[in-house]
Amino acid sequence: MARRTKAEAAATREALLDAAEEVFLAKGVAHTSLEQIARHAGMTRGAVYWHFKNKADLFQAMLGRVRMPFQELIEEVTEPSLEESPLEAIRLAILRGFERLEQPRYRRVHAILVHHCEVFGDIDPLTMQNEMADEACGALTDYFTCAARQGQLREGFSPALAAELMQALLGGLFHDWLRNHEQFSLVTKGSELVEAQLTLMRHP
Amino acid sequence: MARRTKAEAAATREALLDAAEEVFLAKGVAHTSLEQIARHAGMTRGAVYWHFKNKADLFQAMLGRVRMPFQELIEEVTEPSLEESPLEAIRLAILRGFERLEQPRYRRVHAILVHHCEVFGDIDPLTMQNEMADEACGALTDYFTCAARQGQLREGFSPALAAELMQALLGGLFHDWLRNHEQFSLVTKGSELVEAQLTLMRHP
DNA sequence: CGGCCTTTACATACATGAATGTATGCCAAG
DNA sequence: CTTGGCATACATTCATGTATGTAAAGGCCG
Incomplete structure (x- = not known):
């Protein structure tokens, strides 16, 4: 050529x-x-x-080609406002994340990072995953704190605990889906689970 | 020699x-x-x-050297009986699992399987993880079904949903901990989260 | 605008090292 | 004295990195 x-x-x-x-x-x-x-x-x-x-x-x-900061996802969500219904904002931000991840390129690259590569040269995928997890948990904590201040969380239920539960839930779902994405749709099943979990945590 | x-x-x-x-x-x-x-x-x-x-x-x-069928963990739990308080039995079984996983050999091998090996020869770690996940989710569904029959689950809350939520929670926690076990104790943090989640799902 | 020259965007060829699998040697257990 | 439990030596394969070749693109100058 x-x-x-x-x-x-x-x-x-x-x-x-x-x-x-x-x-x-x-x-x-x-x-x-x-x-x-x-x-x-x-x-x-x-x-x-x-x-x-x-x-x-x-x-x-x-x-x-697929950098996706979690904070950015939250900021994209302007409707409804964070101040008036933070739990709903969290739900929508997570939904946005799911939708992005179902695009082939995002899905493939994350699947590679999580399930198909080891430490290698100067690249450590575990450190990257830790950074992603910390960022996600931090943002979740902030917004659950916001939700707690407005009395939207079940009493006796700390924002930190809510954030950790949600982060573990998301992480598990994420890993399961990346392992075989044909088995279920991330947005469909993910929305159900997240909605159910938020309902459980919401003040009755 | x-x-x-x-x-x-x-x-x-x-x-x-x-x-x-x-x-x-x-x-x-x-x-x-x-x-x-x-x-x-x-x-x-x-x-x-x-x-x-x-x-x-x-x-x-x-x-x-570390085969650990999930069903076996449940069967080890005889006190309290599954029939009278299935949610408590689930909690104890999960706790047993956490305790096993914190033994160095179990932790190392699972960390290798999940985070430090790719498809390789006739070995496919993802298939193994899928089998583990399916087995866990199946057992959880069985016992949450048992709990639902006894009215221990929040109304309108299906056993399948409970099992999926719990499985995702466990999976996320598992992956996080395997990534860096120095950051927190699996039994400590895990017990807190599982207990909190079971409290959320229990019939009030 | 046409000829020339340099650089770009690759393909090809070569040298090196690392890992594997096998073959062979060797010494004591049984 | 035979076989088990290794160590050592050898051949082969495979991926990497680099060096070199090359034809066209894109500029410069007259």
């Missing part, structure tokens, strides 16, 4: 990342060679080493 | 499995060589290939 235009080069870069997602998901990160990724994208390893420094660099670029 | 007695041979086999646990946990299954395992046990690869066919075989043997 000969040289492509800038747009074509950017396209092959994306194609390589797409291929990486699929092969990583199918065979695991550690057991896929850069050769396999390149061939799956119709290229050779030359293209990979041109666009990325090495496997870790490619992996980071793949992650970079 | 020269030949050892049968007991010594069995001991080196266990030593190899112990070494495998530690190195797998530290560096991930895919990125540890049989050489590293052997050296960590004070042996050479010759010993490994004598006791095990290959890496997958060694891995299976490592798993074999």
Whole structure:
């Protein structure tokens, strides 16, 4: 092959990342060679080493396409306002998260991060998951605290406990779904469970 | 080295499995060589290939030392009887599970299975996790059904929903704890959360 | 606008190291 | 004296990283 235009080069870069997602998901990160990724994208390893420094660099670029801070999800939810019904805001934010995660790219990359890659080079997926979990739990605590101040939580039920319960619930559901997403829809089952849990925790 | 007695041979086999646990946990299954395992046990690869066919075989043997069927945990709980207070029986069974998992060997092997190994040879950790999850959810459903028949569950709250909520809660907690067990005690925090959740679901 | 030159976007070829599996050696247990 | 329990040596495969080749893109200059 000969040289492509800038747009074509950017396209092959994306194609390589797409291929990486699929092969990583199918065979695991550690057991896929850069050769396999390149061939799956119709290229050779030359293209990979041109666009990325090495496997870790490619992996980071793949992650970079799906950064989804949890705080952002909350901020997207403006209706209804956080101040008047925080529990409903939490529910909607979680629903938004579910909807994003059901997009193939988000689902694949998170499945790879959680279930198909080990510590590897300077990349530690467990640290990343810890950061995600801490961020989520922090945000949940804030908003459950807000809910408690307005008397929306069952009495004797601390915001911290509510946040931890909800975070564990979400984490378990998340892992189950990532393991085999064909088994159930995240938004459908997730909404049911979250709604049921919020009903249990809400002040009667 | 020269030949050892049968007991010594069995001991080196266990030593190899112990070494495998530690190195797998530290560096991930895919990125540890049989050489590293052997050296960590004070042996050479010759010993490994004598006791095990290959890496997958060694891995299976490592798993074999910690098989913990969930049903067994329930059956161990005879006090109080399942028939008179099923919710309490569930709580105790879960507590038993937590206590087992906090033993170093159980914790390490499950951490490896969940967070430190990818699909690999004829071994698929995700299938194993699915089987564990299905088994757990099935048992939980049975016992929540029993609880519902005795009117111990909040009205309008189906046993299936209760089981799914509890399973997601346990799964999330499990994953969080396996990621970094120094952060909190599984029995302590786990007991709090499970107790809180059962209180929420219990008929008032 | 056409010729030239440099750089880009890869493909190909090569060197290296690491891990595996097997074959063989060796010494004591039984 | 035979076989079990390893250690050692060897051959092979495989992935990586780099070096080199190359044809076209995109500019510069006349």
